[in-house]
Amino acid sequence: MSIRYETNVELSALADRILAANRVAITTHVKPDGDAIGSTVALARAIEYLGKEAMVWYLGPVMDVFKSIIAPTQAHVVAEAVQPPDDIDLIIITDTGARSQLKGLGDWLDRHRDKVCIVDHHIQGDASLSDCRLIRTGTCAASEIVADLIEELGVPMDPSIAEPLYLGIATDTGWFRFSNTTPSTFRHAATLVEAGADHATLFRKIEQTDPPSRLRLLARALSSLAIVANGRAAVITLRKSDYDAAGATPDESHGFSDLPLSVESIEVACVIAETNGGHVKLSLRSKPGPNAVDVNQVARQFGGGGHARASGAKIDVSIDEARPKVVAALEKV
Numbered sequence: 001m002s003i004r005y006e007t008n009v010e011l012s013a014l015a016d017r018i019l020a021a022n023r024v025a026i027t028t029h030v031k032p033d034g035d036a037i038g039s040t041v042a043l044a045r046a047i048e049y050l051g052k053e054a055m056v057w058y059l060g061p062v063m064d065v066f067k068s069i070i071a072p073t074q075a076h077v078v079a080e081a082v083q084p085p086d087d088i089d090l091i092i093i094t095d096t097g098a099r100s101q102l103k104g105l106g107d108w109l110d111r112h113r114d115k116v117c118i119v120d121h122h123i124q125g126d127a128s129l130s131d132c133r134l135i136r137t138g139t140c141a142a143s144e145i146v147a148d149l150i151e152e153l154g155v156p157m158d159p160s161i162a163e164p165l166y167l168g169i170a171t172d173t174g175w176f177r178f179s180n181t182t183p184s185t186f187r188h189a190a191t192l193v194e195a196g197a198d199h200a201t202l203f204r205k206i207e208q209t210d211p212p213s214r215l216r217l218l219a220r221a222l223s224s225l226a227i228v229a230n231g232r233a234a235v236i237t238l239r240k241s242d243y244d245a246a247g248a249t250p251d252e253s254h255g256f257s258d259l260p261l262s263v264e265s266i267e268v269a270c271v272i273a274e275t276n277g278g279h280v281k282l283s284l285r286s287k288p289g290p291n292a293v294d295v296n297q298v299a300r301q302f303g304g305g306g307h308a309r310a311s312g313a314k315i316d317v318s319i320d321e322a323r324p325k326v327v328a329a330l331e332k333v
C-alpha cells in the first residue's frame with residue numbers, strides 16, 4: 001500500500017528535530033531555482049546561527065545569478081566523486097519530495113531514511129522518501145514555510161536570512177504576479193523587507209542580468225513572428241543561424257514563448273528552435289481562461305508533453321518540415 005504524499009508533522013516537531021541535531025545536510029531538487037536556493041541557504045544560515053553544522057548539497061548546475069546569493073555559505077554540487085557524507089544527524093529536503101527530482105541522491109536518502117525530513121509546497125511527491133513531511137500546498141514557496149520554521153526555531157531574522165527567503169518567495173510567485181500569491185505571501189514579504197531584504201537590488205541581480213546576445217536573439221525572434229489562426233496563435237522560428245548571428249547559446253531563448261501572450265487576442269504561442277543536433281525544439285505556452293488551449297495535448301502530438309499551460313517537445317525533423325505541421329496543429333486547436 002502506498003502512503004499518500006501529505007503533511008504529517010507540525011512545524012514545532014520539525015523544529016525539535018533540528019534542535020536535537022548537530023550535523024544537518026540540506027538538499028533540494030535538481031537544477032535549483034530561486035525557491036530551492038533561497039530555502040536551502042536561509043535554512044543553513046539559521047542552523048549555523050544555532051551553533052550547529054549545516055551543509056548544502058545541490059543536484060545539477062547552479063545558475064551563475066544565484067552564486068552571489070549563496071556566498072559565503074558553502075554549497076556542494078553532487079557528482080560521482082563528490083557525495084554527501086554519511087555521518088549526519090538530519091537531512092532536510094526543501095521544495096520537492098519527488099524521487100525524480102532527487103536522482104543522484106536516492107541511495108543516500110534511502111540509507112538514512114529515518115533522518116530525512118521534507119519541507120515542501122508541491123501537491124505531488126513520494127511519501128516513501130520520509131516519514132517526516134511538512135507539506136503546505138497552500139503556500140506560494142518552500143521559502144515561505146522555511147520562514148515560519150526559522151521563526152519557530154527562535155532565530156532572529158537578519159538580512160542574510162531574509163534575502164534568500166525573499167528571493168524564493170519572489171521568484172516562485174513571478175514577483176508577486178502569479179495566482180499562488182496570497183495575503184500570507186505579502187505578509188511574509190513585508191516581514192522580510194523589514195528585516196533588511198533589499199528587494200530592488202535583488203530584482204536587478206536576478207532579473208536584469210541578460211548578456212547583450214540575448215537581446216540580439218530576441219530581435220531576430222520577433223522579426224520571425226507569425227500570427228496565425230485568425231490572430232489567436234503566434235509562432236516564432238529560431239534557426240541555428242539566428243543563434244550564431246546573435247552570438248547566443250541555445251538556452252538564451254528561454255522565456256521567449258511567453259512574450260506573444262502579451263497580445264490580447266493571442267491564446268497560444270510556440271517557439272520553434274533549431275538545436276545543435278539538427279533537431280527541432282518546441283516550446284508552447286497558453287493563457288488561462290475559459291477558452292484555454294491545452295498545450296500539453298499539442299505537445300503530445302509531437303511526442304512531447306508537460307503542463308496544460310506550458311509544455312514542449314523535441315522532434316527529429318528539419319525546421320522547414322516542422323513549422324507547417326506546428327502551424328496546422330495550432331490552427332486546429
Ligand SMILES: [Mn+2]
Nearest residue numbers: 035095141142
Ligand atoms: Mn518552490
